[in-house]
Amino acid sequence: MRQFTPEVVLPARRGHEQAVLGLLRAYGPLNRGELSRRCGLSRTTLHDTLSGLLAAGAVVTATPDEAPRGRGRPAERLALNPAAGQALGIDFSRRAVYVAAVDVTYEIVGTAGEAHAPGLPWPDRVALAERLVRGLLGGGLWRRALKGVGVGVVGPLTGAWDGSRDGALSGVAALLGERFGGPVLLDNNTRLAALAESTWGAAAGDQDALYLRLSYGVGGGVVAGGVLHRGADGVSGEIGHVPVDPAGRPCECGGTGCLETVASIRAVLDAYRARGGQGDDLPALKAAVEARDPIALGLLSEVGGQIGRVLAALSNAIGPRVIVVGGELAELGAPLLEPVRKALDAGAVPISRHRLALRRAALGGVAGALGGVALALGESPLLSRYPAPEPEPEPEPEPGPAASPADSRAGGPADSPVGRRGGRGGPSPRPAVGWGAAQARPRRPLTPLPSLPTLPVSRGRRAAS
Ligand SMILES: [Zn+2]
Numbered sequence: 001m002r003q004f005t006p007e008v009v010l011p012a013r014r015g016h017e018q019a020v021l022g023l024l025r026a027y028g029p030l031n032r033g034e035l036s037r038r039c040g041l042s043r044t045t046l047h048d049t050l051s052g053l054l055a056a057g058a059v060v061t062a063t064p065d066e067a068p069r070g071r072g073r074p075a076e077r078l079a080l081n082p083a084a085g086q087a088l089g090i091d092f093s094r095r096a097v098y099v100a101a102v103d104v105t106y107e108i109v110g111t112a113g114e115a116h117a118p119g120l121p122w123p124d125r126v127a128l129a130e131r132l133v134r135g136l137l138g139g140g141l142w143r144r145a146l147k148g149v150g151v152g153v154v155g156p157l158t159g160a161w162d163g164s165r166d167g168a169l170s171g172v173a174a175l176l177g178e179r180f181g182g183p184v185l186l187d188n189n190t191r192l193a194a195l196a197e198s199t200w201g202a203a204a205g206d207q208d209a210l211y212l213r214l215s216y217g218v219g220g221g222v223v224a225g226g227v228l229h230r231g232a233d234g235v236s237g238e239i240g241h242v243p244v245d246p247a248g249r250p251c252e253c254g255g256t257g258c259l260e261t262v263a264s265i266r267a268v269l270d271a272y273r274a275r276g277g278q279g280d281d282l283p284a285l286k287a288a289v290e291a292r293d294p295i296a297l298g299l300l301s302e303v304g305g306q307i308g309r310v311l312a313a314l315s316n317a318i319g320p321r322v323i324v325v326g327g328e329l330a331e332l333g334a335p336l337l338e339p340v341r342k343a344l345d346a347g348a349v350p351i352s353r354h355r356l357a358l359r360r361a362a363l364g365g366v367a368g369a370l371g372g373v374a375l376a377l378g379e380s381p382l383l384s385r386y387p388a389p390e391p392e393p394e395p396e397p398e399p400g401p402a403a404s405p406a407d408s409r410a411g412g413p414a415d416s417p418v419g420r421r422g423g424r425g426g427p428s429p430r431p432a433v434g435w436g437a438a439q440a441r442p443r444r445p446l447t448p449l450p451s452l453p454t455l456p457v458s459r460g461r462r463a464a465s
Pocket of ligand 1: 240241253254260
């Protein structure tokens with residue numbers, strides 16, 4: 001169990017609400033006595049907290065057990081209201097939009113995605129996201145119930161490369177807040193994919209993991225000691241900008257010969273054609289690989305070696321137990337990943353060489369959107385120090401009046417969206433549900449995702465001796 005700052009965990013009523021909601025999420029319906037024992041609140045405080053949650057519709061009374069308790073009435077049980085709150089995750093990758101939605105009980109409502117032309121303007125991308133969300137949730141109900149939107153975008157978010165970029169993204173956050181009506185949190189989409197893979201996917205349960213995504217861009221995420229690492233200026237996980245060839249091609253980051261210039265989809269396709277390969281897109285390359293085209297196989301062997309050497313260096317610095325490789329290029333399978341494994345084996349320090357697992361990502365293209373959901377809910381232990389929660393504005397006196405708004409609306413353009421875990425702002429129709437600073441949790445943070453397909457994963461591959 002990770003440590004939490006006490007003043008963040010228990011500021012007042014909001015903390016009590018979060019504690020009660022967390023217990024109902026973890027244990028299912030409970031009666032008042034069970035709740036009182038588990039959360040440790042006084043009878044008066046629990047009564048007031050539950051009154052607020054019931055009035056807000058976040059909690060409902062469940063059907064009592066059929067067997068009566070002694071001579072009295074059956075104990076009234078309380079449960080989360082599945083219709084009361086939802087969180088959305090949206091991944092704006094370079095050429096596609098993915099969305100995922102959960103209800104307040106953390107059940108996955110659904111996921112969806114659609115490719116688009118590169119360079120599609122932001123308003124069109126937001127409109128596409130809205131259409132996908134409507135397709136998932138239907139009607140307008142979701143809008144009233146929405147509790148948060150976790151949004152993944154390409155690149156770091158604090159202007160490390162381009163001072164004007166964050167300004168543009170603030171506008172995007174404002175637009176998303178307008179369209180979806182909930183608090184909007186932005187983060188790097190590849191890091192969100194790492195969060196999802198570490199929560200539900202190929203690295204679930206591993207305290208130390210490294211995630212690499214090989215797509216139109218190359219990026220990653222680091223989970224160290226059970227915490228998703230964000231880094232100063234939000235640049236943690238920019239694995240695509242590790243230099244691999246000092247005499248290589250210029251990179252969009254301003255560097256030369258970055259991993260992205262050799263291992264992105266475009267870079268691989270360019271190199272394939274430059275060597276005489278026939279194929280303009282990924283399916284063509286895939287077909288060439290399946291046909292054992294020596295040009296394609298030779299190229300993937302080289303690229304895999306470069307990837308593996310970078311991963312070995314990172315592994316020696318970070319010490320992951322598992323390395324997860326995702327993105328469309330990973331779907332090329334062994335012709336790319338076996339050279340990765342060999343280079344990793346050659347470069348990793350001996351002590352980790354025989355314990356390190358190399359796995360393919362399990363969640364597919366929707367991983368970034370699922371990570372957005374986890375970010376919006378703020379409940380994954382991986383986010384417990386990510387970023388440091390903002391201090392609560394005021395310790396409210398308690399017991400307070402019922403149903404005072406505690407959540408927040410989207411931050412406007414002047415309200416930096418970077419890493420916000422829900423800003424403070426105008427009124428909201430009901431208290432926060434399943435939302436806020438990371439909470440100590442009694443059990444697993446989120447329900448597993450049984451409906452999602454899992455790719456074959458190579459577990460615990462051992463180095464050849
Ligand atoms: Zn670069």
